[in-house]
Structure formats: C-alpha cells, structure tokens
Amino acid sequence: MAAVAAVDAVAGAIPSPNIWRFPDVYEVENQAVDPELVIEHTLQGIRPWRDAAILDIGCGTGFHLPRFAARAHSVIGVEAHRGLATMARRRVCHLRNVSVLTGSAQRLAVPDHSIDVAHARWAYFFGPGCEAGLRQLARVMRRGGVAFVIDNDATRSTFGRWFQRALPTYDQGQVDAFFARHGWDALRRDICWRFERRADLEAVVRIEFSPEQAEQILAEHVGAYVDYAITIRVRRY
Numbered sequence: 112m113a114a115v116a117a118v119d120a121v122a123g124a125i126p127s128p129n130i131w132r133f134p135d136v137y138e139v140e141n142q143a144v145d146p147e148l149v150i151e152h153t154l155q156g157i158r159p160w161r162d163a164a165i166l167d168i169g170c171g172t173g174f175h176l177p178r179f180a181a182r183a184h185s186v187i188g189v190e191a192h193r194g195l196a197t198m199a200r201r202r203v204c205h206l207r208n209v210s211v212l213t214g215s216a217q218r219l220a221v222p223d224h225s226i227d228v229a230h231a232r233w234a235y236f237f238g239p240g241c242e243a244g245l246r247q248l249a250r251v252m253r254r255g256g257v258a259f260v261i262d263n264d265a266t267r268s269t270f271g272r273w274f275q276r277a278l279p280t281y282d283q284g285q286v287d288a289f290f291a292r293h294g295w296d297a298l299r300r301d302i303c304w305r306f307e308r309r310a311d312l313e314a315v316v317r318i319e320f321s322p323e324q325a326e327q328i329l330a331e332h333v334g335a336y337v338d339y340a341i342t343i344r345v346r347r348y
C-alpha cells in the first residue's frame with residue numbers, strides 16, 4: 112500500500128498520524144492485534160453479526176470489513192480520510208454486501224434506525240466532547256441495536272503503561288465517567304499484540320509513539336509480544 116497524503120481528510124477528522132502516514136505499518140499492527148479474537152468473541156457474545164447491518168466508523172483502510180461481511184447482511188464503512196477510504200474501497204471491491212463512505216462520525220450519511228451493530232475501533236473521535244457523534248449513533252441505530260467503541264485501558268498492562276506515559280494528561284477516569292453519563296457500559300478485556308518478528312513490533316512502536324518514547328520502549332521491552340488491556344464500551348439502543 113502506498114503512503115497517503117496527510118491533509119486529505121473531511122471536516123471533523125481527528126488526525127491519526129499512525130495510519131494516515133504509515134498505512135502499511137498499520138496493516139502489520141492490525142495483523143498482530145488480538146490473535147485470539149477476544150474482541151470479536153465479546154462483541155458477538157452481545158450481538159451476533161449474522162444477518163446484521165453493521166456500521167464500522169473510522170474504518171481506516173477497511174481491515175475489519177471483510178470479517179464483518181462474512182457474516183453480516185450488510186456492512187458500511189465510514190472513513191474521514193479520503194485516501195484511506197479509497198484503500199478500504201479497494202479492499203472490499205469484490206464483496207457485494209459492503210460499501211465505504213467518505214465521511215465523519217459527526218455526519219453519518221446513513222439512514223435513520225438502519226444499523227444493528229456499530230463498531231469504532233481505536234477511535235480517538237469517540238471520547239469526551241464527541242456528543243455530535245453520539246447523537247448520530249442514536250439516530251442511525253435500530254431499536255435493539257448495539258454500538259461498540261474499542262478503546263485503550265491506560266490503567267493496566269504493558270501497553271497501558273506505555274500509553275499513559277506517552278499521554279500523561281490522559282485521564283482514564285474522566286473518559287470512563289463521560290461514557291457512563293451517556294449510558295455506556297465498560298467491559299475490561301485483555302488482549303495482546305503478537306508479532307511474527309521483532310522488527311515488526313519495532314516498526315509499529317515507532318508509528319505509535321514519538322521517537323524518544325519509542326526508543327525507551329524498545330530498550331526496555333524484550334521480544335515480539337505485548338500484553339494489552341482494553342476497554343470495550345457498549346451502548347444498547
């Protein structure tokens with residue numbers, strides 16, 4: 112995959128330098144995340160994908176879309192970066208039940224009450240201040256539908272420690288309280304990054320952290336495995 116331009120995004124996009132600048136390294140990251148499918152099993156345990164209309168908000172290059180499409184009735188990916196939306200479209204062009212829209216969480220071009228499962232993974236645009244996106248979710252979700260936001264947990268695990276150290280002002284309690292006020296439950300789960308090669312882990316750490324932070328992490332961490340705590344936020348409609 113070729114690198115994408117950094118300023119090719121719609122209004123309301125939250126800059127995501129990792130995937131905007133390095134989509135091929137981000138692909139390696141996605142391949143290493145959660146090899147035991149903890150996230151998928153948790154989501155499907157709450158709302159199976161079979162025959163569902165699924166919306167993936169901030170779908171990036173569309174990594175998760177084929178997995179949804181294998182079971183769902185229909186899948187819509189929404190991506191704020193035009194170059195990434197094009198890549199996502201290319202990825203799913205052979206799948207008849209998937210479409211990709213260029214757009215934002217704050218302005219979803221999706222009909223009212225048409226979605227059974229909404230999914231937003233590593234979605235910086237869903238955090239304190241994202242009320243416009245939450246209103247859009249309330250509009251598009253069907254009665255009985257479930258929305259999921261897959262988020263970091265800065266309070267636990269090796270990755271959580273790296274994340275909190277890189278963002279010392281990030282306040283997990285404040286983020287949790289924001290979502291709880293808007294009717295979301297929080298499930299704590301433990302996943303991992305499992306890379307085939309140490310060089311892949313090094314490349315991914317270097318797109319996720321500043322140069323100084325990355326070198327510190329790589330100096331103190333051995334191997335190609337990282338334990339990683341997450342929060343799965345769940346809202347029922």
Ligand SMILES: C[S@@+](CC[C@H](N)C(=O)[O-])C[C@H]1O[C@@H](n2cnc3c(N)ncnc32)[C@H](O)[C@@H]1O
Nearest residue numbers: 123124125169170171191192215216232233236
């Ligand atoms: C860290 S990436 C994760 C991509 C994808 N969910 C995945 O797991 O591979 C976050 C994505 O959200 C997109 N994004 C940023 N702001 C957005 C917004 N307001 N609405 C929709 N997508 C947005 C970015 O362009 C980026 O592709």
